[in-house]
Amino acid sequence: MIRVITNEDYENVLKLSEFAFQYTISEQELESTIKKLDKQYIIGDFEKDDLKAKLHIYSLEVNIKNRVFKMGGVASVATWPEVRRTRKVAQLIEEGLHWMNMKEFDISYLHPFYVPFYRKFGWELICTDKTYTIQKEDLMFLHSQSGNIVRKSKEEALPSLMSLYRSFTENNNSMLIRDKSWWTDVVLNKGEHVVFHVNEENEADGYMIYSLENRELIVHEVIVLNESMKKDFWNFICQHDSMVSTVKWKSYEGDPLTLILPNPRVQTDIHPYFMGRIVNVQRFLEKYPFFIQGEKPLILHVSDPVCNWNNGSFFLEGEAIKVFQKEKGICNNSPRKGLRMDIGILTAVLLGHQDPIQLYKLGTIQGEEQQLKLLIDIIPPLGSSLLFDFF
Numbered sequence: 001m002i003r004v005i006t007n008e009d010y011e012n013v014l015k016l017s018e019f020a021f022q023y024t025i026s027e028q029e030l031e032s033t034i035k036k037l038d039k040q041y042i043i044g045d046f047e048k049d050d051l052k053a054k055l056h057i058y059s060l061e062v063n064i065k066n067r068v069f070k071m072g073g074v075a076s077v078a079t080w081p082e083v084r085r086t087r088k089v090a091q092l093i094e095e096g097l098h099w100m101n102m103k104e105f106d107i108s109y110l111h112p113f114y115v116p117f118y119r120k121f122g123w124e125l126i127c128t129d130k131t132y133t134i135q136k137e138d139l140m141f142l143h144s145q146s147g148n149i150v151r152k153s154k155e156e157a158l159p160s161l162m163s164l165y166r167s168f169t170e171n172n173n174s175m176l177i178r179d180k181s182w183w184t185d186v187v188l189n190k191g192e193h194v195v196f197h198v199n200e201e202n203e204a205d206g207y208m209i210y211s212l213e214n215r216e217l218i219v220h221e222v223i224v225l226n227e228s229m230k231k232d233f234w235n236f237i238c239q240h241d242s243m244v245s246t247v248k249w250k251s252y253e254g255d256p257l258t259l260i261l262p263n264p265r266v267q268t269d270i271h272p273y274f275m276g277r278i279v280n281v282q283r284f285l286e287k288y289p290f291f292i293q294g295e296k297p298l299i300l301h302v303s304d305p306v307c308n309w310n311n312g313s314f315f316l317e318g319e320a321i322k323v324f325q326k327e328k329g330i331c332n333n334s335p336r337k338g339l340r341m342d343i344g345i346l347t348a349v350l351l352g353h354q355d356p357i358q359l360y361k362l363g364t365i366q367g368e369e370q371q372l373k374l375l376i377d378i379i380p381p382l383g384s385s386l387l388f389d390f391f
Helices: 007-021 027-038 088-102 115-119 154-169 180-185 227-238 281-287 343-350 356-362 369-378
Strands: 002-004 040-047 050-064 067-079 107-110 128-135 148-152 193-198 204-213 216-224 246-252 267-272 275-278 298-303 312-317 320-324 339-342
Touching: 002 088, 007 027, 007 040, 007 050, 007 067, 027 040, 040 088, 050 088, 050 107, 067 088, 067 281, 115 275, 148 154, 148 227, 154 180, 154 193, 154 204, 154 216, 193 227, 204 227, 216 227, 275 343, 281 312, 281 320, 281 343, 298 343, 298 369, 339 343, 339 369, 343 356, 356 369
Parallel strands: 067 107, 216 246, 298 339
Antiparallel strands: 002 040, 040 050, 050 067, 107 275, 128 246, 128 267, 148 193, 193 204, 204 216, 298 312, 312 320
16 A cells, blocks of 8 residues: 655654665764655555555756756655565556646656666656766866865855855756755765855855865865866865875766866766656646747657656647647557657757757657757757756
8 A cells, every 4th residue: 555654654764765775874863864754755655554665755946948847856766675576666656756746746857776667657867977086196287376265164155055056057957956955954965175266356156065085085066157267176176185196076967177187088987867757748848948939830749658647749839838638648640740759758858968869860759850850949058957966
């Protein structure tokens, strides 16, 4: 039986999390962990009173093409091994999507343990992460000084961090909209140290969150309003050369850092990161800031393996969206007009992570070339999706 988790179930929820994700919650962490559970919607599959599987959903917001979308962050999906492969997790996912649709979420993100598993339920990769691993001998100073580096305590730093991050999201895509509690509970726990780049007007225009441990400097997050400021952060990192053997700089795929490094041939690892899926296509399309097209409508034929309300044809004519669905949401014959794609591909395209032309060549988008050109023309150009957060 699937039901909503209450605080009376928290002990069993935490036991399952500790087992599944192989960690231990200390006594000092217990209170803060429970407070985090209070902010989540959690459903569990029970046999009598025994919790067998669970799924958590965070209620969050993201900035997509400079519009705010309500996002359900799926996390901590776990089951005891003795009941795996019995569709318990699948049923929780289906129930979670129905709940998100009922609560008018637009999109859902998750970090997959295994990409093919979540593709079966309509999620698709929407962003990657990049990590530079830099050896001590490559910490060579650059000839640049466009400002000063100023260290602040986390409490003192918070207002400027929030402001700079907000400005950065306006020029980038699909990022989490962080409230104050997310900053204090999640972001500022990434690293011990916060420094700002301060310009000649004594204004903070960039920040770096980092930590030092076992002769390794880890750059957890860098936000700059101008890429040239990274030269000063790089020089600041080089000032640690007597303390470190290795630097790990965590970033995103489009980061041009190697263009300024003295030795750009550093180890660079790029990995698929988060997945996303539109929860309700009609609601998402109505919010999405398409450029208004000409006389011909864009016709999207969408298939969704879980959410039947998304199966159908969506006609985009000017600012209007018309929806046509069969009784069971499935077309028996392939339509001759428009473009055909599944829910995951539609998500990846509208978030800017995948090129529609390449997907058309691969056959994951099918249909008329004129409709493909129209789709490309009406998608706003605000870059690929990126995400600094984890849940």
